[in-house]
Amino acid sequence: MIDTLRRSDYTRLSRTLPNLSKETETYVDYMGGSLYPESLIRAHTKYLTSNVLGNTHSISASSQRSLKQVEEARMAVLKFFDAPQSYTVVFTPNASGALKLVGEAYQFSRGDSFILCEDSHNSVNGIREFARRGEASVVYIPAGGQASQEGAFNLNEAKEALLINKPPQGTSSLFAPTGLSNITNAKCPGGDNSIVTFARSLGYHTLLDAAALAPTSRISLAQIPVDALVVSFYKMFGFPTGIGALVIRKGFLRMLKSGRPWFSGGTVDVVQVPGKVYTMKGVGDGTINYLLLPAITSGLQLLSTDDLPYLPLRLNCLLHHLITEISQIRHHGQDGDMKEGSRVCRVLSRKPKKTLKSPGETDDETGAIIACVFLSEAGEPFPLSFIAHSAAQEGISLRTGCMCNPGGAAALLGIQGSMKDVEEGGLMREELGVVRISLGLGSDWSDVWRVLQWARKLSDARERREMWRRWLETDNRG
Template sequence: MVDAMAEDLKQNLYGNTHSINPSSMLTEQKVDAVRERVVRYFNTTLSEYSVIFTSGATAALHLLSETFPWSNSSRFTYLEQSHNSVLGIRELCLHHGGDFCALRESEVNVEHPESSQCNACGHTDKSTPTYMAAAAAAAATQTTTEGQQDQPLPYNLFAFPAQDNFAGIKYNLSWIDHIQKARDMCGKRGDWRVLLDAAAFVPSSRLDLGKYTPDFVTLSFYKMFGFPTGLGCLLVHKRSIDILRKLYWGGGSVVVAMTQEPITVFKGNPCAKYEDGTLNFLSILGLNPGFDSLEEIGIDRITHHVWALTLWTYEQLRVLRHRNGQPVVRVYGKHDLGDPRVQGGVISFNVLTPEGTYIGYHHVQKLAARYRFHVRSGCQCNPGACFDYLGLSYEQVSMFFLNKDSCGDEKDVVNGGTLPLGAIRISFGSLTTFEDVQAWVAFLEAFFVDSGEMAAWGLEEGRKRQGVQNPWAAKPFFVEHTGAAVA
């Protein structure tokens, strides 16, 4: 990919698209071609979805949160296993006087959405100036028909990940259609729109937007290809593009802006309207080699490869035992079902001592990094999934996490090793090999399995005392892949 991009830059001159000079026109033409390629890859068209480029999946979520038509009657409902960047949307809903609800997977009733029971709900303080201003604005939008007020249904948003990034659980995409058709969810009437966070899903799974048509889709191309970084997009379905409300604007997103009057005319093209400033056009053009690579391999082959790696590694970890018969790891997820439709290419787990206490994830990761393994630790920016799998209560989270610097810092176990505050995550992509995962399993066996030859599990000094050589020093092993990228 890098070589292909470098060759393209040698052959062509590209410039800011906000002009009609030759380099700018070439850039605009090629950027538009990339937009078309994005939707084609997901089995849809530009007549169905607008492709709005952003600096990543988080920026796409941020853009949606600021442009969604919240009101003081709106509700933001999300799956509890959502990424932090999805959870952040609730602040905008609350700012406008709305409320929010968090659902567990078992609480989503797609046949009867109105019966879905929220695990946790919250709302803004309705005595605040922000809420009262939002209420006044909502009242001002009411229309009068034959002498009676007719308040339109408020816009509500339901968000969930196609695959969560903590345990790799895949969620039922049929939720999309059911929620969109509902007028009542969790006892809240309104015009329900659906946001699909596809960032962790699309690197190794097929997303068919011809079959499933969420109103909004967010993703990161870095997670798909590994290059370029700092680029993602917000896909907006045609039925929802006109409900968005743009406030801040800049760069080439407007046709004209008056300086002495609050008059602004936005560009008619939705992509141009929501892409403020100069596009990261060189990175956008760098997506072509990435799609070339994925299409050459085939997403279905990648899915099968990733699942084979995941299942093999899970089986190896599951049978690891200390000499007293106690398990060496505790795995979180649905791997035991053996079904790639519900379990993605992620294994989150913790390492256990022979006594059943936890070895801190931070210690495991530091030792792994010393031997050039690339893994992730902590809560992986997914507090809902993390706290649920670890069995952490609200009181425990309040007690232990308020003193942490990040979700992956060295404060990794409490209560004498009986309560972990995070986990180790390994994830697999198109470039992960069996050599990688075999080396990882061998690493865990050498350092953390009490076989009677070494009692100081997890300590390099204990291993050295046994005269064991380091077989991993020659090359790095990537067991934390998302697509082609090491995340």
């Protein structure tokens, strides 16, 4: 079924690349952004050319048509995330915009705490500035180390941190776990050991960063009762960019409204001008993206088809195969000497321990990400810019760097200690980070095969010298 979807909706991956002799393009950066299914674009284009849509802040026919689409999109989001009636949806520019809304509206004050993981995206890290402005404590749950391998946090350490910083009665503290790390491939513990349930039992408000988790995992807010979760839809089904969502408990939303004094068009009913009086009617930032919201409904319908239960099974198989094969590739000797040497690739991120065997099964510990480093014959990491260039020359789209997750990258590389040396105004070193290969809805076996073929070229001394020469010429490093 997934193969059929690949053939029908990702035909552009089989077209010859411009300026390259490659017959196909290999896309393995689904954490950066999912590829949009072509049927979604066709359906949305047909809808736009068949309807007149107006700004929702009116009672005209075109405005009411837009408003109806907005409500349908909101209901589709609530249904997709299995949200009880106590939840509602605030549409935002992206997951980062949703996190910012919570951070700036949360009423941090002295004695409160903001608890987050070292392996958090920078959009979560940014909330700490709102916490510090309110004189609240900022507490990081450690990632990596002896107690927790592959960059993830240890559940017992996390519970201890939450207990130590338990909000006193009458105060308010926020815990922001990451559903799936975009670099370490570690999922937040769920089920009976849910860190969210534990935190809520201690009185924390909970904010789940689900941007990396939602594209390949079903999330039920009936089972994981966070106060709010954030997503970006382009990471789920590729189109449209520029729309995310804050799925939030209505009671928690009311608390945020009272903590956010700023208002804008569309979020306020009455404003006294000049004066101080205003009446809020919502949370957000101006006019909603009403032309693109119908695509959200269509995209969620696509992810709700019978194909999705097969996706975790497919990705689990692909990931097992890719990790097994790439870990076995060894350097060849110079000039045709085929004696095996040191390994070419070292996988740093969490590896799947569970082998899925039937549709509907899920892996509660890992996603579909590999974070790794490619090594020279001497065991030294190749420059990330060289790896990115050589992959691009083979028609492979992947990601290098820290992935906006410096804590996770530091944990994977074992350089947490160097974080204390970072200075105000400092810049990220160009070659600091890892190589990320991430799979998603459109991935198939041919993608994995081409990545492995490229990695085997890196193991061949002659091929590697040619790659190095082209990189030096292109980058003017020669």
